[in-house]
Amino acid sequence: xxxxxxxxxxxxxxxxxxxxxxxxxxxxxxxxxxxxxxxxxxxxxxxxxxxxxxxxxxxxxxxxxxxxxxxxxxxxxxxxxxxxxxxxxxxxxxxxxxxxxxxxxxxxxxxxxxxxxxxxxxxxxxxxxxxxxxxxxxxxxxxxxxxxxxxxxxxxxxxxxxxxxxxxxxxxxxxxxxxxxxxxxxxxxxxxxxxxxxxxxxxxxxxxxxxxxxxxxxxxxxxxxxxxxxxxxxxxxxxxxxxxxxxxxxxxxxxxxxxxxxxxxxxxxxxxxx
Amino acid sequence: xxxxxxxxxxxxxxxxxxxxxxxxxxxxxxxxxxxxxxxxxxxxxxxxxxxxxxxxxxxxxxxxxxxxxxxxxxxxxxxxxxxxxxxxxxxxxxxxxxxxxxxxxxxxxxxxxxxxxxxxxxxxxxxxxxxxxxxxxxxxxxxxxxxxxxxxxxxxxxxxxxxxxxxxxxxxxxxxxxxxxxxxxxxxxxxxxxxxxxxxxxxxxxxxxxxxxxxxxxxxxxxxxxxxxxxxxxxxxxxxxxxxxxxxxxxxxxxxxxxxxxxxxxxxxxxxxx
Numbered sequence: 001x002x003x004x005x006x007x008x009x010x011x012x013x014x015x016x017x018x019x020x021x022x023x024x025x026x027x028x029x030x031x032x033x034x035x036x037x038x039x040x041x042x043x044x045x046x047x048x049x050x051x052x053x054x055x056x057x058x059x060x061x062x063x064x065x066x067x068x069x070x071x072x073x074x075x076x077x078x079x080x081x082x083x084x085x086x087x088x089x090x091x092x093x094x095x096x097x098x099x100x101x102x103x104x105x106x107x108x109x110x111x112x113x114x115x116x117x118x119x120x121x122x123x124x125x126x127x128x129x130x131x132x133x134x135x136x137x138x139x140x141x142x143x144x145x146x147x148x149x150x151x152x153x154x155x156x157x158x159x160x161x162x163x164x165x166x167x168x169x170x171x172x173x174x175x176x177x178x179x180x181x182x183x184x185x186x187x188x189x190x191x192x193x194x195x196x197x198x199x200x201x202x203x204x205x206x207x208x209x210x211x212x213x214x215x216x217x218x219x220x221x222x223x224x225x226x227x228x229x230x231x232x233x234x235x236x237x238x239x240x241x242x243x244x245x246x247x248x249x250x251x252x253x254x255x256x257x258x259x260x261x262x263x264x265x266x267x268x269x270x271x272x273x274x
Numbered sequence: 275x276x277x278x279x280x281x282x283x284x285x286x287x288x289x290x291x292x293x294x295x296x297x298x299x300x301x302x303x304x305x306x307x308x309x310x311x312x313x314x315x316x317x318x319x320x321x322x323x324x325x326x327x328x329x330x331x332x333x334x335x336x337x338x339x340x341x342x343x344x345x346x347x348x349x350x351x352x353x354x355x356x357x358x359x360x361x362x363x364x365x366x367x368x369x370x371x372x373x374x375x376x377x378x379x380x381x382x383x384x385x386x387x388x389x390x391x392x393x394x395x396x397x398x399x400x401x402x403x404x405x406x407x408x409x410x411x412x413x414x415x416x417x418x419x420x421x422x423x424x425x426x427x428x429x430x431x432x433x434x435x436x437x438x439x440x441x442x443x444x445x446x447x448x449x450x451x452x453x454x455x456x457x458x459x460x461x462x463x464x465x466x467x468x469x470x471x472x473x474x475x476x477x478x479x480x481x482x483x484x485x486x487x488x489x490x491x492x493x494x495x496x497x498x499x500x501x502x503x504x505x506x507x508x509x510x511x512x513x514x515x516x517x518x519x520x521x522x523x524x525x526x527x528x529x530x531x532x533x534x535x536x537x538x539x540x541x542x543x544x545x546x547x548x
Contacts, residue, residue, distance in 0.1 A: 003293075013292070015292060015293045016290035016291060016292050016293070017290065017291055017293060017298060018287070018289060018290050019277075019289045019290070019291060019364070019382050019384065021298070022423065023297060023298045023301065024291060024295070024297045024298060024303070024364070024366070024417070025417065026417055026418075026419035026420075026422070026423050027297065027301025027302075027303070027416070027417045027418045027419060027420060028301075028419065028420060028423045028424075029298070029301070058424060059424070059426075059427055088373070090293070090298070092298070093423060099362070100419075100422075100423065100426075100450075101426065102423070102426065108293050110293065133410075136407075136410070136420050136421055137420065137421075137424065142301070142420055143298070143299065143300055143301045144300075144301045144418055144420045145300035145301060145302065145374075146300075146301060146302060146410050146411065146416055146418045147410055147411075148300070148374075149296065149300050149302045149367060149374065149376070150302075150332060150333070150411065152333075152374075152375070152376065153333055176374075
């Protein structure tokens with residue numbers, strides 16, 4: 001498995017950071033994650049733009065242009081050539097002399113085989129629970145997943161697939177995906193504030209506008225439980241129906257027609273891309 | 275500089291973590307930090323107890339007893355022998371196969387020369403600003419300092435020494451220290467909730483009870499600005515007077531008599547220990 005580390009292509013086992021790096025010392029760094037089918041990275045320009053914005057938002061200078069990053073990713077994909085690949089770009093706070101101040105960031109790009117959600121996963125759908133929490137600096141894709149990792153034992157105990165954050169009764173996002181609801185009067189609604197704006201989220205919004213009314217706005221917990229359909233979007237999940245929230249069924253607890261329609265359009269959109 | 279990494283003593287430059295570690299992938303890990311004078315670690319039992327509690331609170335199994343950790347630290351101090359040493363214990367989420375799930379934690383203990391606050395630093399005092407923020411899982415000493423590191427450019431721009439967090443008008447703590455106020459009717463008050471309970475904080479509370487009334491409770495922002503004296507406590511700061519908050523002078527903007535008294539008692543307490 002090949003890795004790009006600062007200015008070199010290395011073997012996976014050589015991708016090591018000294019413990020003085022601010023990611024290890026202070027959990028300080030940004031990343032982005034995209035998916036490739038064979039050697040074709042999906043929506044790479046969007047992911048690289050967001051990576052650049054995350055770096056800038058965290059005061060981390062990025063010494064490569066998006067064009068250079070794109071070329072490195074393509075070279076990694078050429079070397080790796082898995083059927084489906086996850087590409088992870090990371091930019092850390094760098095080797096800090098006092099374990100607190102910024103230093104020159106370390107750039108690490110890794111490629112690894114993944115299995116994105118399939119049609120079978122779509123039919124099975126997801127069960128989620130809600131948890132009161134607001135991510136710090138939510139618009140930045142930082143490496144801070146303290147709460148998400150910490151909640152894993154609770155998710156296992158409740159035998160569900162994921163957790164949805166809310167604050168003051170307003171829902172926001174899952175740790176690694178965005179949420180949409182289809183209201184009973186057939187509007188597609190997704191949270192607008194205090195979230196990370198996913199790339200799949202933006203593609204779904206684009207696909208939906210031609211077929212239905214779309215709103216980006218706050219959603220109350222109550223409105224979520226009362227929705228006709230609920231689904232999550234992410235790079236690996238694509239679109240997956242949510243069939244229950246906190247043990248309450250959504251609609252008839254089966255993937256709904258709007259979710260299905262959008263899913264088919266999204267798969268078609270991906271196919272065109274590849 | 276010597277390092278202990280899992281079950282080995284290594285050279286500093288060998289203390290490397292593979293990028294799949296959950297600290298790098300998800301900012302997930304705990305630590306503790308203590309100070310040694312020559313080869314004597316200060317309040318080590320308290321720090322080790324807290325480290326153990328942080329690990330348990332984060333679902334991270336610690337495969338060493340506190341006695342074993344103490345012996346490793348003493349060996350590191352014997353090898354290093356600086357006049358003043360910082361000892362940092364870290365336990366990370368481990369090398370994760372999917373960059374999300376827990377694995378066997380990595381334990382890293384590093385020693386490095388430090389310069390704790392001096393009498394001159396005490397006389398100079400500190401200027402701080404306030405910032406609305408609540409740390410996640412505040413009672414655990416996790417490596418999540420996203421906000422603290424992110425705020426450093428603001429601290430530099432405002433030409434102050436540190437930032438004090440508050441939420442809903444209640445003050446809590448600075449990123450790496452606890453705060454105390456001395457009220458105009460001569461009570462020592464320090465926040466009780468939503469903070470990390472510092473070891474120096476607990477020593478100061480012990481020292482203070484014999485000389486004055488002490489309260490652990492919520493403190494409003496307004497009460498802070500109206501205090502006779504304000505000071506911070508931490509392992510490296512010991513006790514440092516806060517002379518201004520958000521540009522407003524505290525008292526006459528000089529170290530106050532109560533702060534001085536507690537500082538002298540604390541230095542004396544340390545001296546006995548060494």
